[in-house]
Amino acid sequence: MTTPGGRREARKAATRRAIQEHALRLFLAQGYDATTVEQISSAAGVSHMTFFRHFPTKESVVDTDDHDPMIAALIRDRPPDEEPVTAIHRAILQGLAAVLPDGRDVLLERTRLVLSTPALRARQADNQLATRRLFASALADRAGLAEPTYRMQVLAAAALAALTTALAEWSDGGGATALDALVDEAFTILRAARR
Incomplete structure (x- = not known):
């Protein structure tokens, strides 16, 4: 049985997904800069205020x-004795296995949009910092530490750079090469460089 809170969360998630899907469609059809929040809201069948309850900015509808x-x-769920870069690599592959079957095309278009739009590329540094901290904190949690060590922060940053490079290569190639294969190759290169 679904609880009222569960139904409310499901509705919020569905609204959020609809806004993102319509935004992406409009961005691809008429360009990021030419698309307004009002157009996105109208296409998604929500109010301007509802858009901003889900996404604080137009940029965030793409990168959230x-x-x-x-x-x-x-x-966090990886075995505690697994080497940190391997743990991140395997977690990314597990995540891709969950996302790509239904979300491959959306991920590809979002990646293309971020890489080709100056306003979105400018936000990428802030987003990467947040992701690096999230990954480093997950490594610390896995090791039973309150805070990530400097080594964990560096390894999280290197792993994130490998993932970002794989995503860019995937996008540049129009998704022709499997993303998980590019991720595997990026982490192979990363491990070889540490020797």
């Missing part, structure tokens, strides 16, 4: 998702 928290949770 649940992928990073999901990967962080998967990192």
